Amino acid sequence: MIEIYYHPLSFPSLAPVFTAEAAGIEYATKLVDLSKGEQSSAEYLAVNPFGKVPALKDEDFALAESASIMRYMARKNQSELYPEGIHAQAKVDQWMDYIHHHIRTNIGKVHFNRSLAPMFGAEVDEKSLSDGLRFLANNFPAIEDCLSQQPYLCGDVMTLADIALVAALEPIDISKIDISEYPALTRWLADRRGETFYTNVHSHYGAELGM
Numbered sequence: 001m002i003e004i005y006y007h008p009l010s011f012p013s014l015a016p017v018f019t020a021e022a023a024g025i026e027y028a029t030k031l032v033d034l035s036k037g038e039q040s041s042a043e044y045l046a047v048n049p050f051g052k053v054p055a056l057k058d059e060d061f062a063l064a065e066s067a068s069i070m071r072y073m074a075r076k077n078q079s080e081l082y083p084e085g086i087h088a089q090a091k092v093d094q095w096m097d098y099i100h101h102h103i104r105t106n107i108g109k110v111h112f113n114r115s116l117a118p119m120f121g122a123e124v125d126e127k128s129l130s131d132g133l134r135f136l137a138n139n140f141p142a143i144e145d146c147l148s149q150q151p152y153l154c155g156d157v158m159t160l161a162d163i164a165l166v167a168a169l170e171p172i173d174i175s176k177i178d179i180s181e182y183p184a185l186t187r188w189l190a191d192r193r194g195e196t197f198y199t200n201v202h203s204h205y206g207a208e209l210g211m
């Protein structure tokens with residue numbers, strides 16, 4: 001059975017977990033306790049040499065990087081989440097890249113400075129915080145525009161791109177990132193969070209740790 005090494009507060013980790021749920025793939029999660037530095041243990045580095053979560057093990061095959069893991073699982077199971085065809089897959093890839101570089105990275109900046117730094121006594125970087133908020137304001141409109149015209153990022157059916165976006169948006173509540181000025185995105189997120197691929201994992205981000 002596929003094993004997904006993860007931490008529940010790591011939103012990159014949640015993307016492959018949501019993918020496995022949405023694709024109906026049997027999987028087990030293995031907690032990597034980042035607070036204890038388990039990501040740097042020799043045992044874990046043998047699975048993910050980058051020392052980060054998530055990682056996947058499928059028998060003897062090990063893989064790092066959330067987007068690569070998502071594609072691997074979808075391809076292996078011929079899931080419609082990564083529809084066949086060079087153009088269809090390129091569009092999914094396009095949105096996954098956009099979400100990774102322009103949404104997830106900037107949510108990470110805001111989340112770190114508003115939630116994680118105070119939680120762990122780290123220094124808040126005000127410039128990084130304001131950059132994150134500014135870049136999000138620049139990049140959310142493209143998503144709003146897309147979702148106001150069609151039900152999912154790549155058209156009429158859910159794909160890996162949508163799952164990547166759900167995972168990227170996980171910390172917005174705890175880190176008070178307001179998306180209410182984007183009504184299509186707000187509605188879309190509420191709908192996705194009501195689906196079993198999400199509710200089978202948790203009720204909300206941080207629920208596993210009583211947050």
Ligand SMILES: N[C@@H](CCC(=O)N[C@@H](CS)C(=O)NCC(=O)O)C(=O)O
Nearest residue numbers: 010011012051052053054065066067
């Ligand atoms: N590009 C990677 C990012 C993974 C990542 O940054 N994971 C963080 C948790 S969100 C991590 O493991 N940090 C531990 C460390 O850097 O020591 C992916 O998408 O899988």
